[in-house]
Amino acid sequence: MTRHGRPTALTRRGLIEASIVGAGALVAGGFSSWTQAERAPYSGKLLVTLQLEGGADVTQLCDPKVNMPGERKINYWADERDPVKAGNIAYAPVALNERLFETFGERTLVVNGVDAQTNSHDTGKLYNFTGANTEGKPCLSALHAAAVAPSSPLSYVVFGGTTKTQGLITFNRFDDLSMMKAIARPNQTPWGTVKRTSGIETAERNIELAVEAELTQTHLTPRQRASLLRFQESRLRRSDLEALESVLPADNELQPPGLKEQMQGALIAFKSGLTSTADIDLMGFDSHTYNDEEQEALLGTLTEGIEFFWEYAEKLELDDRILLVIGTDFGRTNFYNEGNGKDHWPIGSFMLMEKNAPWGNRVVGYTDELHFAQPINPITLRRDPSGIVMTPAHVHRALQDYLGISGFAENIGLGLGDIPLLPIFDKDMSTDV
Numbered sequence: 001m002t003r004h005g006r007p008t009a010l011t012r013r014g015l016i017e018a019s020i021v022g023a024g025a026l027v028a029g030g031f032s033s034w035t036q037a038e039r040a041p042y043s044g045k046l047l048v049t050l051q052l053e054g055g056a057d058v059t060q061l062c063d064p065k066v067n068m069p070g071e072r073k074i075n076y077w078a079d080e081r082d083p084v085k086a087g088n089i090a091y092a093p094v095a096l097n098e099r100l101f102e103t104f105g106e107r108t109l110v111v112n113g114v115d116a117q118t119n120s121h122d123t124g125k126l127y128n129f130t131g132a133n134t135e136g137k138p139c140l141s142a143l144h145a146a147a148v149a150p151s152s153p154l155s156y157v158v159f160g161g162t163t164k165t166q167g168l169i170t171f172n173r174f175d176d177l178s179m180m181k182a183i184a185r186p187n188q189t190p191w192g193t194v195k196r197t198s199g200i201e202t203a204e205r206n207i208e209l210a211v212e213a214e215l216t217q218t219h220l221t222p223r224q225r226a227s228l229l230r231f232q233e234s235r236l237r238r239s240d241l242e243a244l245e246s247v248l249p250a251d252n253e254l255q256p257p258g259l260k261e262q263m264q265g266a267l268i269a270f271k272s273g274l275t276s277t278a279d280i281d282l283m284g285f286d287s288h289t290y291n292d293e294e295q296e297a298l299l300g301t302l303t304e305g306i307e308f309f310w311e312y313a314e315k316l317e318l319d320d321r322i323l324l325v326i327g328t329d330f331g332r333t334n335f336y337n338e339g340n341g342k343d344h345w346p347i348g349s350f351m352l353m354e355k356n357a358p359w360g361n362r363v364v365g366y367t368d369e370l371h372f373a374q375p376i377n378p379i380t381l382r383r384d385p386s387g388i389v390m391t392p393a394h395v396h397r398a399l400q401d402y403l404g405i406s407g408f409a410e411n412i413g414l415g416l417g418d419i420p421l422l423p424i425f426d427k428d429m430s431t432d433v
Helices: 012-028 097-107 121-130 140-148 177-184 198-215 222-246 259-271 291-315 392-403 406-411
Strands: 046-052 084-086 089-091 108-115 156-158 277-282 322-328 347-353 362-364
Touching (some): 046 121, 046 140, 084 097, 089 097, 089 362, 097 108, 108 392, 121 347, 140 156, 140 277, 259 291, 277 291, 291 322, 392 406
Parallel strands (some): 046 277, 156 277
Antiparallel strands (some): 108 347
């Protein structure tokens, strides 16, 4: 070992200094600090954001539209069928929508008539998942993680979708569950060979004891003490990894790549007690050709994914803590193009889901027969020609308030306080559908 080009004796102090360098690298690698006082597993609200990437055709999902005489055809399914209702929620009779809304309608709030004010994917994603159509605001997920569990080492996990943190918090991205296994089992090679030996573990324990002894010294400078504390914090992550490893399912229980795999990964992270927030996505909704075939296939995948999600959440005893937010870039045009596809349309919807939600089985927001957003009264949420047209900013303002993080956002200068707070979570506020 050398210091400034000269050999250094392998003394207790030399070993400590070398270890601190390694600990500093871990801290710089993206983990948040995790002090002894904060080691209790996170037990609060869990947020999952699901992005239907590309622009879902919500007139084939939760804002069904029939064809109007004298207008271009908006939906082929409407030639033979009418919209259907499950409780108070109207839906298009295609794909597996009946299963979706009959099973989960009671825990679902549909927000229709949300105007993203753009046909650009980049701006649409930005607006729908941060609440702002310009750079500068964090996505809802980052805000939630930073507000409720800023020191958890895996507070914010990302499997897909739009991620904007504005420096509030780091996130950990997983392309598949094998990456999560690699993090949870760092002592094994991919083929299962144990790397660590009892000798190494004994040496590491001796280092820990040496650090503890060093911290009792009164001659340490503040910088030296801070370095030693950072090292201690990095060692505490060993138990965090054990918490994640303890909830990993057997290989034969892992879902194959796709939406269900992302959902399983998010729920496993939640079960470890290290995670508060997760982003997942379902890609392929940019249906400029063969709109119905593409959208219906993806909507079927969505239903099957949501079924798996809530079943697995119940199995892990997490289902009563989760808010699932489903959004998209924007909608699709209210007519087909020459390729039987639909192009970009600024009007979209959100679907918000929570078990036993008093605000479930409801629809708020309006669109007219041709899927143009209609103004609403900001107090009653009823149609009002002199009211406001809902945008993603209004949805995010309400979500921040519901999650209890709006004050945090305002205090750090990243809130949406200039946006009216619409009572979309008020169970007594419903729109006629």
